[in-house]
Amino acid sequence: MPVFGTLRTNPLNLTRIIPAEGGEPPSNAIRERRFARIREPPVCIFIMLTQFESARQNIVTPEMEYVAKREDLEPELIRSEVARGRMVIPANIFHLKGRLEPMCIGVASLCKINANIGNSAVTGKVEDELEKLHTAVHLGSDTVMDLSTGGNIDGIRQAIIEASTVPIGTVPAYQIIQQTKDPLDVTPRQLLDMVEHQAKQGVDYMTIHAGVLLEHVPLTRDRITGIVSRGGSLMAGWMVKHHKQNPWYTHFDELCEIMRAYDVTFSLGDGLRPGCLADANDAAQFAELKTLGELTLKAWKNGCQVMIEGPGHIPMHLVKMNIEKERELCHEAPFYVLGPLVTDIAPGYDHITSAIGAAIAAEAGAAMLCYVTPKEHLGLPNKDDVRQGVIAYKIAAHAGDIARGRKNARKRDDELSKARFEFDWNRQFELSLDPETARRMHDETLPQEVFKSAKFCSMCGPKFCSMRITQDLRKLADDASRVSLELTSAATVS
């Protein structure tokens, strides 16, 4: 009986599957090998293993194989990275039954991006959120977080999970805040129940602010912007009010049981992340990070997958050291960073301030970048903000992949550059991150179809284009060498 070291007897860990005869086959073949048989027929009892547990038992799951194909890497590499805890495959067993196409997050694979969507207490309907989901996934977001905080919060989440081919993340505390009269009076049981409730809906990863400890709160005393994480401030407020330790922290093993049962990946939240440059890299931030490192080991021991969330607002010259510090303190668990913004003075353009920090983080080894939209600090993003945010982050992640020399990372750049040199405008648009926008901008001045193969654009105009001159020069050189070759041949013959 292949029982994993710390396996618990909680019924949540057991999934009974009736033998196939006449019964309904598992709807998604990809999941079959996720279960280790612990009893023989006629009554089979299977124990669901998480991706992490499978990897540690040297099992290459169908999800790992799928991911390996997507990444053009060896399945064994994926398995070993997952086993090492350096890579996660956020795939709730219920979302796997749905439309989820498994993907991985880890430094050995391409850098990923996440887009946040979700309504607020003030605004937002299901259709709007589904439209944002579609925009984000269409433009290449690798995961999506539903951060809804108001209205029909369960209905929106269910609709998003059902529609989504990418992993969905949530912050369970948000629904707590919505549904309790005074969030500071929430009980540990309510927190755990909320996690289980969302896990059952199929959420693939959850932000849990378990690293904010009571003794960390005074460390934020002299900050300019205090605690800017909603989940973090909820915990801080709760702890101060009740003079008790963080319930996520005190009930972490129980929490792991739930997460493990559905293979929900931990996204250990940085509740004390800095909210401005002045607060970056302070004692509070790093004290929490150290705690997250301890919790990482605990979660692994419980068979769970883990990634670590990171800041936030960091000046450029400190971004790399943040990545290195996480690697050291959190045992190389994938680092999932929000931006970071490298200046505070550009509200309205924080997709750019943060894409700069995100690109540097990606180069330094961040595994996933959480986008920031132009609306950050000002309001909730609409569909166009989602577009701006996703593209800015596709740029940052891709630039990081190139800088790290990841396999084939520059291929698309080279293809596009060739098309550019050959004045093949349509091909250029096709290869662009946002073909619609590229085409629209080109067409603003030269809309006619004939200009799609014109040997110039509206920048140089038709008279003198540098790349056309280069082509002429090359032709000249080719002709010259042909002539010289012919002369040589003629000389040899005569």
Added chain:
Amino acid sequence: MPVFGTLRTNPLNLTRIIPAEGGEPPSNAIRERRFARIREPPVCIFIMLTQFESARQNIVTPEMEYVAKREDLEPELIRSEVARGRMVIPANIFHLKGRLEPMCIGVASLCKINANIGNSAVTGKVEDELEKLHTAVHLGSDTVMDLSTGGNIDGIRQAIIEASTVPIGTVPAYQIIQQTKDPLDVTPRQLLDMVEHQAKQGVDYMTIHAGVLLEHVPLTRDRITGIVSRGGSLMAGWMVKHHKQNPWYTHFDELCEIMRAYDVTFSLGDGLRPGCLADANDAAQFAELKTLGELTLKAWKNGCQVMIEGPGHIPMHLVKMNIEKERELCHEAPFYVLGPLVTDIAPGYDHITSAIGAAIAAEAGAAMLCYVTPKEHLGLPNKDDVRQGVIAYKIAAHAGDIARGRKNARKRDDELSKARFEFDWNRQFELSLDPETARRMHDETLPQEVFKSAKFCSMCGPKFCSMRITQDLRKLADDASRVSLELTSAATVS
């Protein structure tokens, strides 16, 4: 008679000023000390010294003093940096008579940005260009290049110089291309005459592609995008056609005489800059950079100010080494970089792909960043593109200033963060790089004036805002310590 080492007798170098008695005083007092007296009254003959020559003669010019105030640095530091060639003050003597407010470009001062405007052969009127100028300067562009290539090119330039308080740069080759039947038949005389023509109009700095040599052209043979600089391809085409060396290079001393006479700053162009990531850091690029280093020494010997133009398209991990290489090969002359773009796959968003590279370049020591607008590679920028480009580059330059720890660089960030924590929305907008945009985005969901002091925004909604919780916690802590203090006092008294 304080004659500077390499001073020439060309009449262009002499400016005769009749003694003051009853005569018209120099219209702009700031320029008075720019002239070294070489004869005594009754007939005074003054020799105009460039900023560089003045600095080398230990003269702190009024422009240096002005610049020192703007930068909050010592005038002597400015002088010594200019003397060392590590800083330039692009200030054509004729533009100084006009509205120019002198500024400096160099690693000892804040990182600067440039915005390109100008019409094309296909589109553009004077009013449009003046509007772009206004937008660029209003949003904080430190210099503006007029890259007009068509229509009333002289009229547009004159109007821009007259209107502009910031230095204006040009690429004289562009007007050559417009005005000669076959640009490849231009004569060295025509090139020099064009420089003088534009110098007389008051252009403050000019891009001169003097470093592209005949022997460099074959080095571009295997590039994906060949030669992408218009000025560079003009020179390459000319050299191949005539089997002669680059006329800017062969006539460099004559060119220096003209530049010196008006104190036009050289912006030695990178005609062989890479046009895509695949072509970055190749032999052609660095061969030209080495030549630019030689020309820098020659220009300095001729009393001229010099900055060096840099790429273009460079993957993130090679940006820093590009800055270091320029510093070494070009004797620390200020590096004026275009972007660089860190990926080729995002036409329509190249203000972002390039702002990432530009920020890294700024951190590594680039002195000025030439903006790239969203329209790059697709068409000419309109007014809104100018706005997007300028803000992206203000962000990049400012992030670089913070990372380099430049004096007071983070002050505005901290002020804005304080306003953010205090929910002082109007102050936040005021301190933003683009107040109009920040206010508009906030008002999209919460337009009423009452929300300008509301203790929440549409992101969190009114029920639970992290920063408000922090404020409550702090109040709680203050109350607690006051109570404890009162108890202590009471205990002491009793």
